[in-house]
Amino acid sequence: MITTLKSSKDVSKIVYVVDAAGFFAGVPLYLDKPSFTVEEVLKEVKDLSSRQALDLAVSASKIHIGGYTNEDVHKVIDLAKELGEYGRLSKSDIALLALTHNLLKGNYRVVVISDDRSVQNIALKMGADTLGIKRKEIKKPRRYVYVCKSCGYVATSPGTCPNCGIELTRKNWAGG
Ligand SMILES: [Zn+2]
Structure with a gap:
């Protein structure tokens, strides 16, 4: 799966950032690199089998709970506004992207695993890579506008x- 990554950063510093859909699909159980998520996403995973898989991954240190700062949150909101994604992100989407921003500052090569196109879009704009779970990920950031017909x-x-x-x-938005 990771052969499609295009970033030139050191491969040894790859980390994954996983959203709730990733946990429902059991993604952390087969990942070979350190994997992160945020508290807000863990709270979304409530059904029993996903929860058990997740607890197992946390106790085996396959999943780490990552932190972020207010500055990271503000950066995410700025980018969401710039790309026309503002208003389409949940609180856990924003937290997950803030964590992504924080990891990128640490010079990690970050792969965001999510099927949410808005999350993927902002992650790409930050310089992270993206990986879809049930559908193919987008490869380049897109800018959206809202038009009255x-x-x-x-x-x-x-x-x-x-x-x-x-x-x-x-x-x-196709303009420059
Ligand atoms: Zn109008």
Whole structure:
């Protein structure tokens, strides 16, 4: 799976950052490098078999609970706004991305394992690699805008058009 990674950072410093979907799929049990998650994600894993697998991984030190700072959170929010992903991230998504940012500062080569395209998008923008679980990951960051189909009003986050009151449509922004 990791043959698709493109980063030039030292392979010996690869770490994985795993979201709740990864735990449901049993991902940490076969990973060969240090794997991290955040408390917020652990709380999402409640069904018994996933929980048992996770407890096993934590006790075998296959999963580490990572920390992050307010600065990391602010960086994630800035990037989410820049890419048009703001408003599409849960609290645990933001925490997981803040952890990713923190690990990248430590010069780790970080691989974020998630099926969430918004999480993947921001991770890529930070310089992390991404790996999908049940569907193929995106490879390059994308910028989205929110457009009114009626009058052409453009916004950087989801919502309704201030002129027409209709729901804005998410669009991949092709401009420079
Ligand atoms: Zn409009």
